[in-house]
Structures are given as C-alpha cells and as structure tokens.
Amino acid sequence: MVNTADVRPKTKQMSNLVYKYMRPEHLPHIWCPGCGNGIIMRDVAQAIENLGLSRNNTIIVSGIGCSSRAAGYLDFNTIHTTHGRAIAFATGIKLANPTLEVIVIAGDGDISAIGGNHLIHAARRNIGITVVVMNNNIYGMTGGQYSPTTPKGAFGTTAPYGNIDRSFDIAGLAYGAGASFAARGSAYHVQQTINIIQEGIRHKGFSLIDVASVCPTYYGRKNKKGSAVDMLTWQKENMIPVEKAEKMTRQELKGKLVLGIINQTQYKEFTFAYEEMIRRLFEEREKDE
Amino acid sequence: MVSNKRLVINTAWCKGCGICAAFCPKGALEIVDEKSRRKEGTDCILCGMCELRCPDYAIYIEESEEEAGDQWVRSY
Numbered sequence: 001m002v003n004t005a006d007v008r009p010k011t012k013q014m015s016n017l018v019y020k021y022m023r024p025e026h027l028p029h030i031w032c033p034g035c036g037n038g039i040i041m042r043d044v045a046q047a048i049e050n051l052g053l054s055r056n057n058t059i060i061v062s063g064i065g066c067s068s069r070a071a072g073y074l075d076f077n078t079i080h081t082t083h084g085r086a087i088a089f090a091t092g093i094k095l096a097n098p099t100l101e102v103i104v105i106a107g108d109g110d111i112s113a114i115g116g117n118h119l120i121h122a123a124r125r126n127i128g129i130t131v132v133v134m135n136n137n138i139y140g141m142t143g144g145q146y147s148p149t150t151p152k153g154a155f156g157t158t159a160p161y162g163n164i165d166r167s168f169d170i171a172g173l174a175y176g177a178g179a180s181f182a183a184r185g186s187a188y189h190v191q192q193t194i195n196i197i198q199e200g201i202r203h204k205g206f207s208l209i210d211v212a213s214v215c216p217t218y219y220g221r222k223n224k225k226g227s228a229v230d231m232l233t234w235q236k237e238n239m240i241p242v243e244k245a246e247k248m249t250r251q252e253l254k255g256k257l258v259l260g261i262i263n264q265t266q267y268k269e270f271t272f273a274y275e276e277m278i279r280r281l282f283e284e285r286e287k288d289e
Numbered sequence: 290m291v292s293n294k295r296l297v298i299n300t301a302w303c304k305g306c307g308i309c310a311a312f313c314p315k316g317a318l319e320i321v322d323e324k325s326r327r328k329e330g331t332d333c334i335l336c337g338m339c340e341l342r343c344p345d346y347a348i349y350i351e352e353s354e355e356e357a358g359d360q361w362v363r364s365y
Contacts, residue, residue, distance in 0.1 A: 013299050015340060015349035027302065028345055034306030038344030190341040216306075229311040232342075 021045040021055075023075045031066060034228025036187030036213030037134050041070045043190060043211070044105065044132055047197035058101045061090040063115060065107035066141045067134035067213070074105075084114030087122045090129045098128070098271035101201065108135040109147040112168050116148075123179035123206050127270040130200045131208045133170055136215035144218030155222040174208040175263045181207035183261040187214055188235035196261060205269045212239070212257060294335045294352050300324045302347035309339035309348050318348075 012019055014027070022045065031037050048058060060078040062068035063086035071078040081089040090102045111119050111133050122129070138156055139145040146156035148168040155162060175182040181203040185193030193211055200207035214220065214231040225231050235257075242260030245253060305323030310316075317331040318339060325348060327333065340349040 013297075013301075014346055015351070018346045018349075022346075028304075028347070031344065033304035033345075034308060035344055038346070039342055042341075042346065188342075228306050228308055228344075232308065232312070 017042070017045055017049060021048065021075055022073050026073055029069065029073055031069070032215075032217040034214065034216045034231075035066070036136065036215070036228075036232075037067050037070070039187045039190065040067075040132070040134050040185075040193070040211050040213055041073060041105075043185070043193045043197055044070070044103065045074065046194045047201060048103075050194065050198055051201055053101055053201070057099070058103065059090075059093055060103050060105060061086045061093065062105045063107070063110040064141075065110045065139070066136070066215075067105060067107035068110060070105045070134075084110055084116075085118065086110065087115060087118040087129070087131065091118075091122060091125075091127055094127055094129050094271055095274070098275070102129040103201065104129060104131040106131065106133055107140075108133060108137065108149040108168075108170060109139045112148045112170050112173065119174065119208075120177035123174045123177035123208065125270045126178065126180055126205045126267045128205055128272075129207075130197075130203075131174075131206075132197060132200075133208065133210045134213045135170060135210055136213040136219060137167075138215055138219040138222075140215045140218050144222055150219075154219075156218075157222070169210075171208065171210040171262050174206075174210075178267075179208050179263070180205035180265050180267050181261070182210075182263045183208070184210045184212065184257065184259055186212040186235045186239055186257070186259060188232045189239065189259060192259060199261065199264075203264065204272075205267055294350055296327070296333055296335060296339075297349055297351045298325055298327075299347045300326075302345050304345050304347075306344065308342050308344065312342055313339055 058076045060071050060074050060076045062071035062080055064083040071080045086104045086106050090104045094102045137149050139147050144157040146159040146163045150163045151167045153162045171182045171184045183196045185196045200209045214228055216228040239257045239259040242258050245258045303324045305320050307320050309325050310318040310320050315332050317333040318325055319328040335350050337350045
C-alpha cells in the first residue's frame with residue numbers, strides 16, 4: 001500500500017486535522033462558497049480523530065452527487081460507487097470483513113430516492129455500518145431539481161410553481177424501517193453533530209445520521225433563502241434539541257427540525273448473527289460426524 | 290499577547306462565503322474583496338469557532354513550538 005504521507009506537499013498550509021485525514025492535493029474542494037458539505041466532511045474527520053480509528057481500518061463509501069465527492073477528499077480506503085448504491089457496496093465490504101469500520105457518506109437524493117430501497121433494507125437488517133447523509137433538500141450537482149426532501153411548496157428547477165409532494169424525514173424513515181440508531185445533526189451545530197457521528201460510529205448496528213446541510217447556490221437562490229450565512233442562521237433558530245422537542249406539541253414543532261439522537265436501541269448486529277449461524281452449523285456438522 | 294497559538298487564514302482556499310465573520314463570537318473577522326481577514330481594533334480570543342464552521346478549511350488555529358508573538362495572525 002502506498003503511504004500517502006510520502007507524496008504529500010511538504011509545506012503545510014492547513015490545520016493538522018485536514019493534513020492528517022484529507023488529500024491536500026485535491027483541495028480546495030469544488031463545492032460552492034458556503035456549501036454545508038465542507039463543514040460536515042470536517043465533522044466526520046473530527047469524529048474519526050476523536051475515536052482514534054486507524055486510517056487503514058476505516059472505509060469511506062459514497063454514491064453520486066455533490067456530497068459523494070467526500071470520498072475523493074477524505075484520505076482513507078475510499079470507494080466512490082454508482083448512484084444510490086453506496087449502502088449496497090458498504091454491505092458487501094462489511095460482510096467480507098466485519099472488523100472494518102464502514103462509513104457511508106451520501107446525499108439526500110442518493111440515499112432516499114435512487115437508493116431508497118437499499119436504505120430501508122439495510123436498516124431492517126441492522127448491519128453495522130454508519131450512514132452520514134448530507135441533506136441539502138435538493139439535487140445540487142445536476143442543477144437544482146427537487147428531491148424527496150424538498151419541502152412541500154418549495155421551488156426547484158423542475159418545480160417552478162412549487163413542489164406538490166410532501167417531503168421525506170430521512171431520520172424518521174430509517175427509524176421506521178428499523179434502524180437501531182437514527183439521529184439528526186446540522187451544519188450549524190458542529191459540536192453536537194461531531195458527538196452524534198461519534199455515537200453513531202461507536203453504535204453496534206445500523207446507524208443513520210441525517211445532517212441538515214445548506215445549498216445556497218440552488219436551494220437558497222430558488223427559494224429566496226438568502227446566503228449561506230442566512231441559511232445557517234435559520235438552522236440556529238429553528239432546530240430544537242430532542243429533549244426539548246419531546247415536551248412540545250405537534251403544532252409547535254411545525255416548520256422546525258429536531259436535533260439529536262431520535263432513537264437508539266440494541267438489536268443483534270447482522271454480521272455478528274451471520275457468523276454465529278456459521279459457527280452453529282459447523283458445530284452441528286462436527287457432532288454428526 | 291504571549292501565546293503559542295495563532296490564527297491562520299489561507300486566502301488561496303477562502304471563497305469568501307462569510308460564515309467565519311458571521312458566527313465569530315467577537316466579531317473579529319471581516320470579508321474584504323471576497324476574502325476573510327482580521328478586523329482592525331477587535332479582539333480574537335482564538336476560540337476556533339471559525340475553524341469549526343469554515344467549509345473550505347481556509348481558517349484555523351495553529352499551535353506551534355515557538356511563541357507566536359506579534360506574528361500571531363498569518364495569511365498567505
């Protein structure tokens with residue numbers, strides 16, 4: 001394996017975290033000014049640093065879209081897969097070697113539209129991978145088409161008179177499909193999001209963290225939400241910690257987003273159950289012989 | 290100010306989105322010509338909030354062996 005530290009630029013003009021976990025030769029990234037994806041990618045790197053995971057034992061899997069470029073910037077064993085299939089690839093990697101720490105980084109369209117089926121069945125199966133969704137409420141890379149998380153009435157290139165459909169709550173969807181860890185973070189609430197991602201990685205079983213990102217270029221401009229600063233300020237004012245949200249009525253929560261760990265339970269993890277079954281069958285065969 | 294920490298702004302990576310300036314608790318940053326820079330006459334407490342929220346990793350707190358002294362803001 002090529003040690004990437006040898007080919008890196010000698011003059012360091014970046015923080016230690018970026019130098020250690022990212023590929024400086026590919027930076028600065030191509031995301032737009034003020035894009036929340038950059039903040040969330042740093043959160044993932046910081047969570048990995050805090051947990052002390054080894055670079056060789058961590059796999060970053062991504063699909064297609066703005067968010068999925070993260071696999072190119074993060075310096076781990078990374079795989080940039082086909083549209084929507086990041087979880088399918090991650091399932092294969094985890095099953096082949098359950099000791100690996102597999103982290104999927106995907107966008108809202110990638111995970112809930114094109115890869116929606118993979119998401120719900122991975123959640124139901126409770127396989128031990130961590131999914132970080134960079135949720136910007138729109139298809140950014142292809143030019144601002146409405147995605148399953150675009151709110152009702154919001155505008156997109158393909159919804160010039162407003163979106164008719166109701167939007168998906170990805171964390172709620174994963175919880176409903178049986179994910180043992182479902183949480184929501186945001187680009188604004190950096191410290192909380194780092195802690196949630198850490199919890200998610202440490203959790204044994206399927207964990208999904210829906211991180212509210214900002215897309216000032218398409219979503220912001222189409223919906224007159226202002227600059228990246230305005231959109232982050234909206235998150236600051238309208239995201240409610242889960243403990244506080246429990247005491248509020250449905251009416252009061254309208255138009256707000258709940259921040260924190262929405263559900264955490266312990267079920268048997270899939271690769272563990274799979275190996276247990278193999279062991280049992282071997283033992284039975286030995287007994288017969 | 291005697292400290293071995295300093296604020297570094299990498300203007301080559303800065304895209305001028307203004308997030309660092311907007312969420313700096315001391316209002317110690319400003320955007321001039323689409324680049325972030327230190328605002329004259331304000332106090333930077335090296336809290337690192339700008340580093341946490343910079344989407345382009347262009348601003349950060351650097352800790353070095355030698356004392357930063359007067360050179361505690363560096364940009365390139």
